[in-house]
Amino acid sequence: MNPVLRELVALGAGLVTRETARQVVPRWALQQACRSGDLVRVLPEVFVAAHLVAARPGTPALSRLDPALGQRAALAWAEGCGALSHLSALSAWGLRQQAVGELVHLSAPAGSGLRTRPGVVVHRRQGLILEPPQVVVRRGLTVTRVEQALVDSWPTLPPTERRAPVIRAVNDRLTTPERLAIALGNVPKLIGRAALRALLTRLADGCRSPLEIWGHEHVFTGPGMPAFRRQVPIRVGRRTMYLDMFAECEQVNIDLDGAATHGDPRQREVDLRRDALLATIGILVVRFAHRRLVHEADAVRRETLAILATRRAGAIA
Template identity: 40%
Template sequence: MVVDLRALLGPDGVARISDLAGRSGSTSVSRWIAGGRLLRPLPHVVVLPECAERWRTRALAAVLSTGGALSHASALTAHGLGPEADRVHVSIDARRRAPARMRLLTVHRVTGLSALRVAGLPVSPLARALVDAWGQAHGGRRGSRDQDVARAAVITAVRGRRVTAPVLHGQLARRPQLPGRAALVELVGQVAGGSHSELEIWGMAHVLDVPGLPPCVQQHRVQLPRGVAFLDAAWPELLLAVELDGAAFHGSREARERDLRRDAALAALGWLVLRFSYARLTREPAACQRDIAAAHQRRRELFGR
């Protein structure tokens, strides 16, 4: 009788050898490995060949093999904040001996190891995962792509309120030697202050900090008849707003119509919205500042201020 290994190993197609042997016998497991029906990619685990390239299967195999938790870039993937990569990162307690080096698996020995369950996988808490991935991306000879992923994860997590700036600062307080630490502190402050994209961070530094004007309010909330608008930058006392359009802005007709309706609703409430394209922002930042300054002066005259 041919045994249904998929039913034995479950939908992820991975199991500890000891668990599988307890259900089917060690002789059967050895025969399945020898016959190619099971692969042994890491110590102590087997996987189905058809599942071996799936990221979730590889991640679960790494966890089962090491008894650790997904961490660093792999934890970002599990949290939905990073791409699936060939290499899997897990963390184990620093008091344990690190296993022998294995292909496409990095094992980190850490203090204060903790984990939570994300879609059935043990994963480092988000704040720690962000800090660990940042240090990983900025240490050694890591490429700019890893740094871009780490930056995007921090921006998305803080912007979406999945983690707060004080919690991240708490993690950083315990990591004084973290590679790139100063840059991470700066980024967290920028996002917590209202810069919710790389363009807004750039815009705040090069366009929105207009000489002679009071500071703008980022992500200013305006109640509209059919919802709420959050303005990239605003001077609420003058009902003046600036919107920064990214390089991929208006990628669809629906998005364009949605923004036109929003701008019309703001105009009906008395708001003047200056909308700058990505091309103009990056090519003519000084000219954008002059337009903002002129509009600000005109609004002051209209409002008698």
Template identity: 40%
Template sequence: MRESIDHLLRTGGGVAAREQCLQVVSRCAFDDEVRRGHLVAIFPRAYARPWDVDQVDVRRRAALVSVGGEAALSHLTGLGMWELPAPAPAPLHVTAYNPRHPRGVPGELVVHRTLLPLDARTIDGLAVVRPEVAAVMSWPLLCGSDQRAPLLEGNRRRLLSPARAAALAEKMVYLKGIKQLRELLGLLLAGCESELELWGYTDVFNVPGLDDAQRQTVLRVGNRNYRIDVGYEAEKLAVELDGRAYHASPQQWERDIARDLALATIGWQTVRLSHHRLTHDVEGCRRDVLAVRAARRLLAS
């Protein structure tokens, strides 16, 4: 009897539905296993051996088994599966289309219904919603920079498409904070890739004389492409927003110097603004860039 259940659990990644167990053992034998504590219900109808119930992957599988039907890990759980920033610990989230058992468990399992067939992907043998869906649907569950982090990280890693996320957000009329989400996606589509670039776009370069910049312009030097944060093509002026995370090491300084020299060979001057200046001296940053633009125009005349 136990061998039959063990085989079933092995083939199911440590989890088996109650109805599956009853196909290999009698109801009396199954109830005896549960009564003795040899089988434990992680979630309704989803059983595992007691020594496996705290394993993260087993609990994820149990969530899908418990909900049944066409279901996929979603929301914050989906973000975690795509290795995107998500708070932990958190209840497991499952989105289900035509679920058989759409009942959650308070504090442990949240079940979301959808009227549309799921467009899921498989990660480690588990169905997971697309990263755009996980990020958009997680928006009202987070706040502040935690809301933006999954979209920024997914965009930076080219894991998700801002255009696809924006198309999904257009349908989410009643999603809490939808206006702010759409504004963020608009900035991502404009080329912003970090919190610092968002700050520059919305709070530094959003004034007359600076708001005509091109975002994330790609310049080719020889056989290499260089992407610049903020570009003014008429003056051939590149403004780089140097965040602490990516420009702090000596190796990165050397790469920045080599990059600036390469751009200089095609006539582009680079101005670098530090994280500290951008966040503590906005007016000074504006004055400096405006002054350099004016000087470049004067030299070109």
């Protein structure tokens, strides 16, 4: 390969466009690099170092790249006329890992000349403006805003995988249930819209995990249950803690231990110290494991009601 072109490819972390190459090397240098197998054309006018293209015959060249490189290649091809969207945007936002071989999704204004090609899907949208707030730069990539990406991706994901990116986005403070509800309101015919709206309601109530949502829907609502406050900040000395489900009148906090924390002795020690600290100000912490909450919902409900009744009776006495 021409040494100047080789350096240019290295500067582009394995990627070069025809427009960039023609500014520093003769046209034949790019053609020769492709003929010799040093470069592979993955999209019109976009080339990638051959060693970065996996050998999977019958698969579009773009789909044989590492997902991050594939996204960069698609944006280079779009030349500022499109932004990563849908599942590709979720990857750019760090909310979902894109698998090798997945299509790259771009959104472009309705009047743009971009069209779907092997390895890349182009979604043409009326009213899309490739500027903030509709489109932002994330990790050096042009991407649709997180609310739009989450709503767009909802019907694309398998039902069992839809909730996780939304919950993570809220927990990581990339967005809020309220902003997501506004974005959802702009897509009245979204497939699975009712389920997403229900999830946003749970998140707005303060639920912050699938287990908390399960508990809210199947255990901790109904006759006898107080109106639990969720994610309540409590300060003890110099430390601020957030209570999962706080019954203020009874001074009881319900903590739900996820499956991932079960059996972790370090996490158990942290939890015990936290519970002891809350006990110094009169707050009783009651913990339910993932297994019990899911498989013994009725028993957990009865125990919770009994504990709350005992605390109320103690307060009166």
